[in-house]
Amino acid sequence: MGEPSTTFAAPKTQLLSILxxxxxxxxxxxxxxxxxxxxLPGTVAAQLGSFxxxxxxxxxxxxxxxxxxxxxxxxxxxxxxxxxxYVYGKRAFGEMVGFAVGWGDWLxxxxxxxxxxxxxxxxxILLAPGLPASPRTIALALLIGFTAMHxxxxxxxxxxxxxxxxxxxxxxxxxxxxxxxxxGSAPPAAAGQGITATTSGPSHLGLIPMLxxxxxxxxxxxxAYDGWYEAIYFTEEDRNPARNLPRALIGGVLLVLGLYxxxxxxxxxxxxxxxxxxxxxxxADAAKIIFAAGSGKFVTALSLLTLLSLLNxxxxxxxxxIYAIGRDGLFTRxxxxxxxxxxxxxxxxxxxxxxxxxxxxxxxxxIVAIAxxxxxxIYCMAYAAVFxxxxxxxxxxxxxxxxxYPWTTAIALGGSALFxxxxxxxxxxxxxxxxxxxxxxxxxxxxxxxxxxxSPATP
Numbered sequence: 136m137g138e139p140s141t142t143f144a145a146p147k148t149q150l151l152s153i154l155x156x157x158x159x160x161x162x163x164x165x166x167x168x169x170x171x172x173x174x175l176p177g178t179v180a181a182q183l184g185s186f187x188x189x190x191x192x193x194x195x196x197x198x199x200x201x202x203x204x205x206x207x208x209x210x211x212x213x214x215x216x217x218x219x220x221y222v223y224g225k226r227a228f229g230e231m232v233g234f235a236v237g238w239g240d241w242l243x244x245x246x247x248x249x250x251x252x253x254x255x256x257x258x259x260i261l262l263a264p265g266l267p268a269s270p271r272t273i274a275l276a277l278l279i280g281f282t283a284m285h286x287x288x289x290x291x292x293x294x295x296x297x298x299x300x301x302x303x304x305x306x307x308x309x310x311x312x313x314x315x316x317x318x319g320s321a322p323p324a325a326a327g328q329g330i331t332a333t334t335s336g337p338s339h340l341g342l343i344p345m346l347x348x349x350x351x352x353x354x355x356x357x358x359a360y361d362g363w364y365e366a367i368y369f370t371e372e373d374r375n376p377a378r379n380l381p382r383a384l385i386g387g388v389l390l391v392l393g394l395y396x397x398x399x400x401x402x403x404x405x406x407x408x409x410x411x412x413x414x415x416x417x418x419a420d421a422a423k424i425i426f427a428a429g430s431g432k433f434v435t436a437l438s439l440l441t442l443l444s445l446l447n448x449x450x451x452x453x454x455x456x457i458y459a460i461g462r463d464g465l466f467t468r469x470x471x472x473x474x475x476x477x478x479x480x481x482x483x484x485x486x487x488x489x490x491x492x493x494x495x496x497x498x499x500x501x502i503v504a505i506a507x508x509x510x511x512x513i514y515c516m517a518y519a520a521v522f523x524x525x526x527x528x529x530x531x532x533x534x535x536x537x538x539x540y541p542w543t544t545a546i547a548l549g550g551s552a553l554f555x556x557x558x559x560x561x562x563x564x565x566x567x568x569x570x571x572x573x574x575x576x577x578x579x580x581x582x583x584x585x586x587x588x589x590s591p592a593t594p
Contacts, residue, residue: 146472147472147473147474147475148462148471148473149473150289150371150455150458150479151289151372151473151476151477152371152372152373152374153289153290153372153374153477154293154369154373154379155373155375155379156378156379156382156383157297158293158296158369158373159366159369159373159379159380159384159387160300160386160387160390161293161296161297161301162296162300162365162366162369162383162448162451162452163362163363163364163365163387163388163391164300164304164387164390164391164444165296165299165300165303165365165444165448166362166364166365166445166449166452167359167360167361167362167363167365167387167391168300168303168304168307168391168394168441168444169441170254170438170441171358172307172359172394172395172398172418173416173417173418173419173434173437173438173441174416174417174418175355175356175358175359176189176398176399176402176411177402177411177412177413177414177415177416177417178355179192179193179352179356180403180408180411180412180414180417181412182348182351182352183348184408184409184412185408186403188349188352189399189408190399192349192352192353192356193356193392193395193396193399194392194396195353196353196356196357196359196360197388197389197391197392197395197396199353199357199360199546199550200360200388200391201385201388201389201392202546202547203363203364203514203517203518203547203551204364204385204387204388205385205537205540205544205547206517206518206521206537206543206547207367207384207517208380208381208384208385208535208537209381209521209533209536209540210223210367210517210520210521210524211366211367211370211376211380211381211384212370212376212380212381212533212534212535213524213531213533213534213535214226214370215373215376215377216370216371216459217370217371217372217455217458217459218237218368218455218456218459218460219364219367219368219452219455219456219459220236220240220516220517221237221240221456221459221460223236223516223517223520224237224516224517224520225463226520226524227516227519227520227523227524227527228516228519228520228523230463230465230580230584231577231580232516234465234576234579234580235573235576235577235580236513236516237456237457237459237460238460238575238579239509239512239569239572239576240456240513241457241486242489242502242506242572243502243509244449244453244486245453245486245489245490245493245502246490246502246503246505246506247445247449247503247506248278248446248449248486248490248493249274249278249490249491249493249494249502250499250500250503251442251445251446251449252274252275252277252278252446252494253270253271253274253494254442255277255439255442255443255446256270256271256272256273256274256277257270258438258439258442261435262432262435262436262439271494271495271497275491275494275495278446278487278491279487279491281446281450282450282483282484282487285450285451285478285483286474286478286483287478288474288475288476288478289451289476289477289478290476290477292447292451292478293451295447296444296447296448296451299443299444299447300444302440302444303437303440303441303444304390306437306440307394307398307437308394310401310418310421310425310433310437311397311400311401312401313401313405313421313422313425313426314401314402314404314405314421314425315397315400315401315404317404317405317424350557354557354558357554358507359395360388360391360392360395361510362445362448363384363387363388363391364384365452366384366387367380367384368451368452368455368456369451369452369455372477377534377535381534381535398418401421402417402418402421405421405425406420406421406424416434418434418437419431419434450483450486454470454478454479454483454485454486455479455482457479457482457485457486458471458473459471461482464583465583465587466583467481469481470482470485501568504562504565505565505568505569505572506569507558507562507565508558508562508565508569509572509573511551511554511555512555512573514551515548515551515555518544518551519548521540521544522544522548
């Protein structure tokens with residue numbers, strides 16, 4: 136009787152294609168709508184002071200994001216692979232640029248994970264002040280808890296994302312409807328102003344200073360829209376990416392634009408423009424007028440909900456960046472191993488471990504500041520990739536073509552380039568740090584490429 140044969144199944148590296156348009160919209164909302172919309176309307180109102188300018192800036196930020204979504208939708212539908220911006224940079228400009236983009240994008244997301252966990256912990260303590268733990272300890276526990284949930288597979292984590300995104304949007308709409316239906320007295324500073332209130336705003340300034348104020352306000356608003364591209368990290372897991380991804384990106388931006396506009400109108404209706412301009416947390420001030428008792432808990436719970444939705448969204452997307460890099464042999468191939476439930480578990484653990492380290496060291500806020508510069512550079516790369524691939528690979532199937540190309544893509548690219556210059560000029564130290572982070576990726580790329588050439592099958 137011969138020896139029994141022993142066979143070993145190759146590790147599974149294929150993600151599950153089980154997601155649809157509903158998840159795409161949920162992840163766009165979850166990645167975009169955050170605490171910023173609860174705070175920024177007051178800051179923008181203070182700078183502009185005019186009802187129509189405030190509306191124009193929030194609509195303008197949405198339109199700018201919408202133009203960007205046209206171009207990124209073309210890339211996502213054309214290259215339906217996990218990894219997001221890494222995939223587009225690699226295809227358009229080569230492996231080294233793709234690796235640098237992926238490295239920067241992954242580190243940015245790890246820092247955002249740490250930030251979201253720490254901020255959620257602070258809000259949780261406000262809701263339950265008797266918790267016998269520090270914000271750092273709670274942040275670590277949140278990261279570990281969400282990671283444990285994601286360990287069991289994509290189905291449960293995608294359901295959680297759809298639930299948290301829907302709950303956030305519904306809660307914000309409840310606040311907005313309450314403000315719009317408000318029939319009481321506005322705060323003293325805004326008495327009689329209502330929704331048609333205006334102040335002198337920046338109109339008393341000269342043309343150049345006024346433009347500067349408008350640009351600064353627009354930059355703040357665009358930060359509030361950041362995250363609209365989150366669906367690109369899951370194109371490989373979408374059942375029909377050619378159909379669903381453009382709808383998720385463009386439809387998601389339109390939903391966020393509508394939500395942000397309604398909230399700003401609601402805050403101006405309840406508070407009046409002068410009081411809104413003096414508010415550091417307009418959502419809380421509006422809730423005090425509308426709901427009176429329990430308003431503080433309401434806004435704190437809403438803030439916590441948005442952060443938990445963001446945390447879940449980031450833990451879904453971040454591992455897929457390093458998964459794609461590992462699958463291409465530019466990182467350990469263990470990162471590309473996928474569980475039966477569709478989770479790249481090694482990539483998940485690496486991402487969580489990095490976020491845990493940042494929370495423990497307390498350095499994530501610094502990296503978030505650096506990421507603000509780095510992300511604009513990634514935007515520029517993505518829009519430039521649309522032009523590059525149209526020229527290099529005109530015959531490549533494009534299920535979706537950017538509406539208004541080349542003008543919409545050129546406007547998005549030009550705007551991003553201007554914002555990059557502005558970000559570097561206003562924060563030169565962090566701009567240098569961002570350049571250093573990208574520079575580090577170059578020797579790392581050549582080292583990994585040499586290792587891959589010597590032993591291509593070795594993890």
